[in-house]
Amino acid sequence: MRFTLSSSILLAILLAILAWPVAGCGPTPSAPQAAAIPLESFSGRVLTTGLEAPWELSFGPDDMLWVTEREGRRITRIDPATGEMTEAITIDEVLVDQQHQGLLGMAFDPLLLQGDDRNYVYVAYTYDATPDDGDEQDDPRAKVVRLTYSESAETLGEPVELISGVPAGSDHNGGRLKIGPDELLYYSLGEQGANQFNRYCAPIEAQRLPTLAEVEAEDWSAYKGKILRMELDGSIPADNPELGGVQSHIFSYGHRNPQGLVFGPDGALYAVEHGPNTDDEVNLIEAGGNYGWPHIAGYRDDQAYVYANWSAAPDCEQLTWTGLTDPAGIPKSVPVQTESAWEQDFVEPLKTLFTVHNSYDFEDETCGASYFICRPSVAPSSVDVYPHDGPIPGWGGSLLATTLKNGAVYRFKLSGDARGIRDVDKLFDTVNRYRDLAIGPDDRTFYIATDTSGLTRDTEGGATDQLANPGSILVFTFTGGRVKSASR
Numbered sequence: 001m002r003f004t005l006s007s008s009i010l011l012a013i014l015l016a017i018l019a020w021p022v023a024g025c026g027p028t029p030s031a032p033q034a035a036a037i038p039l040e041s042f043s044g045r046v047l048t049t050g051l052e053a054p055w056e057l058s059f060g061p062d063d064m065l066w067v068t069e070r071e072g073r074r075i076t077r078i079d080p081a082t083g084e085m086t087e088a089i090t091i092d093e094v095l096v097d098q099q100h101q102g103l104l105g106m107a108f109d110p111l112l113l114q115g116d117d118r119n120y121v122y123v124a125y126t127y128d129a130t131p132d133d134g135d136e137q138d139d140p141r142a143k144v145v146r147l148t149y150s151e152s153a154e155t156l157g158e159p160v161e162l163i164s165g166v167p168a169g170s171d172h173n174g175g176r177l178k179i180g181p182d183e184l185l186y187y188s189l190g191e192q193g194a195n196q197f198n199r200y201c202a203p204i205e206a207q208r209l210p211t212l213a214e215v216e217a218e219d220w221s222a223y224k225g226k227i228l229r230m231e232l233d234g235s236i237p238a239d240n241p242e243l244g245g246v247q248s249h250i251f252s253y254g255h256r257n258p259q260g261l262v263f264g265p266d267g268a269l270y271a272v273e274h275g276p277n278t279d280d281e282v283n284l285i286e287a288g289g290n291y292g293w294p295h296i297a298g299y300r301d302d303q304a305y306v307y308a309n310w311s312a313a314p315d316c317e318q319l320t321w322t323g324l325t326d327p328a329g330i331p332k333s334v335p336v337q338t339e340s341a342w343e344q345d346f347v348e349p350l351k352t353l354f355t356v357h358n359s360y361d362f363e364d365e366t367c368g369a370s371y372f373i374c375r376p377s378v379a380p381s382s383v384d385v386y387p388h389d390g391p392i393p394g395w396g397g398s399l400l401a402t403t404l405k406n407g408a409v410y411r412f413k414l415s416g417d418a419r420g421i422r423d424v425d426k427l428f429d430t431v432n433r434y435r436d437l438a439i440g441p442d443d444r445t446f447y448i449a450t451d452t453s454g455l456t457r458d459t460e461g462g463a464t465d466q467l468a469n470p471g472s473i474l475v476f477t478f479t480g481g482r483v484k485s486a487s488r
Contacts, residue, residue, distance in 0.1 A: 001465065041178050041480060042428075047473040048083035049368065051076070054449035054471065055175070056106040057436040061113040065438060065447060065473065069124065070102030071112060075123070076472060080440065080447065088154035094125045097136055098170035099454070100190075101126040103140075105177030107185065109232070112149065119149040122232075122288065123157055124177045125188060126316045142168040144177065144187060144234065162234030164250070167224050169193060172257040172274075176382070181267045184229055184237055188271065190257035191225035193295065195310050196276075200321040203311040204294040206254050209244040220249070226295060227252045227261070227285060241288030254291040254346060257285075258381035260401060264418050270350075272380035272401050276324045278304050278356055280377045281349035282399065282412055284419060291349075295342035298352040304360055306335045323370075325362040351412060351421045353378050370463035373455050378402035382436040386411075390443040402434035402448060406457040409437065409448070428476050431458055431468040444478040 042070075050385055052072030060066045063077040064087070073094040077086045096102040102125065103214040109120035122144060129139040143164035147156040171193025178186045182465060194202040206225025214222060215236075229251035231237055240247050260272035269285040279298030297305040306327050310316055313333040322329040364374035380401045388396040399412040399421075410423040428434075433451035440447065452471040458464040 003390070041478060043477045043479050044428075045475050046469055047080065047375075047475045048085060049469070049472045051449070051452070051471040051473070053102065053435075054199040054450045054473070055102070055104055055435055055451040056177075057438045057447060057473070058106060058108065059438050059441065063441065064120075067107075067108065067449060067473070068103045068106045070104060071096050071452065073103050074273070075103070075106065075121070078155070080112045080445075080475075083473070084222075086154060088149070089155065090121075091125065091145075091159075093127050095127045095136060095140055097140075098171040099170050100175070100193075101140065101168070104173065104175030105187065107177045107179045110179060110183060114150065119151065119216075120232075121147045121149055122162070122179070122185060123147060123176060124175055126173060127164075129165065129445060137170065140168045140170070142166040142173065142189070143174075144185065144230075146232075162232075163220070163230065165218065166220050167192065169199070171199065172253075174258050176259055176261045178261045178263065179232075180263055180269065184231060185234075185438055186261055187228040187230070188253065188255070188258040188261055189223055189226050189228065190255065190259075190274075191293070194224075194258075195308075196324065197321065200319075201313075201316040203309075206256065206293045207290075207295075209250070209253065210246055212246050212247050215246060215248045222248075223250065225253060225255045226250045227255065227258060237338070243288060251287060252285050252289045252291060252347075254293050254296075255320075256297075258295040259381050260286075262383045262385050262399070263416075264385050265388065266418055268418055270383055270399055272383045274379055274424075275352070276305065277362060277372065277375045278352070278354060278360075278377055280353040280380050282351040282353075282380075282383075282401070282421065283347065283349050286347055289347040290345065291415075292342075292346035293467065295337065295344075296339050296346055298355050299348060300339045300342075300346070301355065302338050302340050302358075304356050304358055305339065307339075307342075309335045309337070340470050350419075351424070353380070366461050367463040370455050373457060373463035374461070375407055377411065378406055378408070380410070383435065384437050384439055386439065387443055392444065400437055402437050404433040404435070404451065404454065404456065407432040407434055407450075409434065409446070428474075430474070431456060431464065432470075432472075432474070433467065434481070448474045448476070450474060 053070040054067045055070040056068040072089040075088045094103045105124040107122045109117035109118045128136045129141040144162045146156040146160040169192030172190030174188035174190040176188040191206045194204045210222035228249040257274040258271045271283045273281045308330045367374035383401045386398045397414045401410045408429045409427045413422045436449045438447045450472045
């Protein structure tokens with residue numbers, strides 16, 4: 001079926017595609033903006049509905065869309081032409097209680113359905129490590145499991161546990177899973193939402209590295225806020241970086257909540273990551289790289305962020321957490337550190353969404369009590385790469401990132417060496433939370449999975465929990481038409 005959008009929503013989509021709202025500044029001049037593809041060059045429709053929090057969306061080698069349903073605990077195959085859905089497996093062990101828990105990332109073995117015996121699909125999910133004590137949340141963990149696909153039955157089964165006991169929590173579980181050109185698994189993990197909200201007395205451990213004793217004991221508790229790299233059997237690759245004198249699964253560290261991973265055609269690994277209130281990041285991931293969190297958000301510029309370490313306050317349990325944006329409101333017992341005071345090397349992001357001045361007003365009344373929706377960030381939830389030889393003019397060599405806070409896709413045009421971002425465009429606005437994106441085999445069709453619930457921007461720029469297409473797969477297709485220059 002086609003979209004049934006009101007005229008105001010259609011107008012909002014058109015305006016968003018033709019105009020890029022720059023909401024801040026960075027330490028370097030803003031990159032030039034791309035000429036947008038006009039709305040009339042795309043058609044839109046709803047492919048299917050009724051999914052329970054779709055999370056990972058990928059085109060399989062069988063030309064079907066495969067989706068993990070975070071809350072549904074299942075993997076579903078969807079016909080991209082008709083929207084017909086077929087369940088491949090339900091995993092009863094999956095723990096679903098909090099917003100970041102459930103069946104998350106999925107990756108296909110490179111030889112899936114290639115006539116070999118490696119008809120494998122890899123998945124990551126949260127589970128209760130102590131299921132018999134009656135408390136699901138006393139020890140939530142994550143694991144990566146290999147499943148075998150039966151082509152005749154069109155089902156998944158024969159689970160093989162690759163790694164378990166990975167730290168997980170009620171927030172910031174990351175969860176993206178990819179297989180690189182080196183045929184190794186890459187798995188993103190957040191820092192479990194420490195040092196904020198109801199976990200403000202829990203320390204952020206994104207900078208903590210494991211000891212040799214921990215690795216030998218298969219104690220993965222130091223893996224919070226990391227991107228892992230592992231063999232397809234879950235073991236530690238021989239060429240993984242040595243960090244702090246210890247080799248482990250850790251490929252990079254100092255991450256807050258990296259929810260998107262993608263490999264470019266040259267093998268470069270890109271990630272998108274949630275910032276605290278500003279400075280969502282697009283990163284180029286380097287082996288052994290430190291990405292700065294929690295000492296740095298975005299750039300080391302001392303703008304609109306200080307590291308208030310609530311967990312280090314001796315009276316933390318007696319304090320009332322006051323939020324992330326007002327340094328003057330931080331209790332005196334909470335240690336505070338500016339970005340410039342932390343002098344270690346770190347890897348700067350390719351782009352932030354968005355960096356703002358210290359004078360920025362974070363209490364935007366447009367969003368009412370849900371003020372955080374109006375703050376200068378977009379909550380990037382996934383990232384994909386558009387091929388250099390794709391048919392859409394000007395899009396070759398671009399990253400495409402879905403976002404939660406404003407139901408849009410951001411296109412980042414990479415520089416010639418794919419190590420920088422030249423310009424940015426914003427696309428496909430609807431009143432939804434976009435969770436993941438899959439590019440069709442024709443490189444003209446874009447399939448977007450939407451969250452079942454949550455807050456996002458409405459057509460007036462405020463906050464709403466009334467999503468236009470909850471738990472759906474939306475389809476946007478490039479239909480041609482000349483590229484117009486946009487007035488910025």
